[in-house]
Amino acid sequence: MSIISKDIQKAIQLLTDEQLVAIPTETVYGLAGNIFSEKAIKSIFSTKKRPFFNPLIVHVPSVSSLENIVTHIPKKAKLLADAFWPGSMTMVLKKSSKIPDLITAGKDTVAVRVPNHKVTLELLKQLPFPLAAPSANPFGSISPTKPTHVESYFKDDIKMVLDGGSCTNGIESTIIGFENDEPIIYRLGALALEDIEAVVGKISIKNKKEVSPDAPGMLARHYAPSTKTFLVDDVALEVTKHQGKKIGVLVFNQSLNNDSLTEIILSEEKSMQKAASKLYDSLHELDHLNLDVIIAERFPDNGLGKSINDRLQRATFSL
Ligand code: TXA
Numbered sequence: 001m002s003i004i005s006k007d008i009q010k011a012i013q014l015l016t017d018e019q020l021v022a023i024p025t026e027t028v029y030g031l032a033g034n035i036f037s038e039k040a041i042k043s044i045f046s047t048k049k050r051p052f053f054n055p056l057i058v059h060v061p062s063v064s065s066l067e068n069i070v071t072h073i074p075k076k077a078k079l080l081a082d083a084f085w086p087g088s089m090t091m092v093l094k095k096s097s098k099i100p101d102l103i104t105a106g107k108d109t110v111a112v113r114v115p116n117h118k119v120t121l122e123l124l125k126q127l128p129f130p131l132a133a134p135s136a137n138p139f140g141s142i143s144p145t146k147p148t149h150v151e152s153y154f155k156d157d158i159k160m161v162l163d164g165g166s167c168t169n170g171i172e173s174t175i176i177g178f179e180n181d182e183p184i185i186y187r188l189g190a191l192a193l194e195d196i197e198a199v200v201g202k203i204s205i206k207n208k209k210e211v212s213p214d215a216p217g218m219l220a221r222h223y224a225p226s227t228k229t230f231l232v233d234d235v236a237l238e239v240t241k242h243q244g245k246k247i248g249v250l251v252f253n254q255s256l257n258n259d260s261l262t263e264i265i266l267s268e269e270k271s272m273q274k275a276a277s278k279l280y281d282s283l284h285e286l287d288h289l290n291l292d293v294i295i296a297e298r299f300p301d302n303g304l305g306k307s308i309n310d311r312l313q314r315a316t317f318s319l
């Protein structure tokens with residue numbers, strides 16, 4: 001039987017019973033548990049095979065819930081919260097002593113977000129506790145943007161995926177940390193850099209790739225298909241280097257018009273937003289076709305293109 005269901009009451013029951021439920025958000029599906037249940041939080045890490053040094057995002061129903069989670073809200077954090085929540089932005093702030101160390105990997109900060117999804121906002125409003133929710137995929141693999149993606153990863157491990165349809169933004173939230181009360185980008189994501197700068201001015205990016213980064217989702221290889229994947233400027237040229245192989249190509253808006261390839265065009269109308277929303281689903285699809293190689297086209301380096309390139313870079317052996 002399918003574990004995909006629209007029954008919010010069942011989700012509430014399972015979560016109250018310290019079990020996990022995969023929840024929809026506008027970015028990607030999350031693997032959610034009660035932040036105050038040690039049992040639930042440990043099972044998030046074990047289900048995902050995620051190392052304990054990688055802290056979790058706390059999901060709350062409203063900007064006002066922030067006061068219970070953090071001890072200090074810098075002026076620019078308040079501006080950002082008012083501008084973008086509910087939405088695809090996560091902020092890392094000084095944590096309240098109420099937040100368990102298991103959530104934050106022992107750090108004195110906590111990541112928090114108000115997701116912009118009707119079903120999950122309703123769920124969060126009804127629950128007496130916030131939800132910790134990393135993306136609902138095994139550590140390192142492609143994030144899920146449809147209920148079926150989660151089901152194929154975890155049908156033997158969890159009892160329910162709360163069905164909220166396909167994720168409209170399709171890549172993870174943008175993570176913003178604060179140093180001396182000034183915002184810094186820790187992870188590029190579904191909220192474009194330019195939109196953030198319109199609210200708080202020029203902002204620096206610390207989108208690190210080393211082994212113990214500020215935001216460990218930034219490990220160099222992450223969001224990765226199991227098929228060998230390349231990220232290039234000139235897809236047609238790269239194709240000529242893989243003659244005789246089964247090739248999948250992922251392009252922004254223009255077809256290569258080559259029948260010997262499996263091709264996915266992310267947005268014929270050249271919309272970065274549309275491309276971002278289809279990105280992971282397309283990678284899932286190509287990855288299931290037993291291809292020898294996937295060749296992805298690099299996006300223009302602005303707006304959401306920057307975030308899409310960041311994810312493709314981590315999914316690939318780039319040239
Ligand atoms: O869009 C999203 O953010 C999705 C949905 C489900 O909300 N969640 C998500 O979670 O992408 P996850 O666990 O895959 O990525 C969370 C990132 C990790 O890279 C983690 O290192 C970072 O947030 N993070 C969490 N707490 C942190 C902290 N205290 N300081 C710095 N980074 C933190």
Ligand code: MG
Nearest residue numbers: 134135143217
């Ligand atoms: Mg993740």
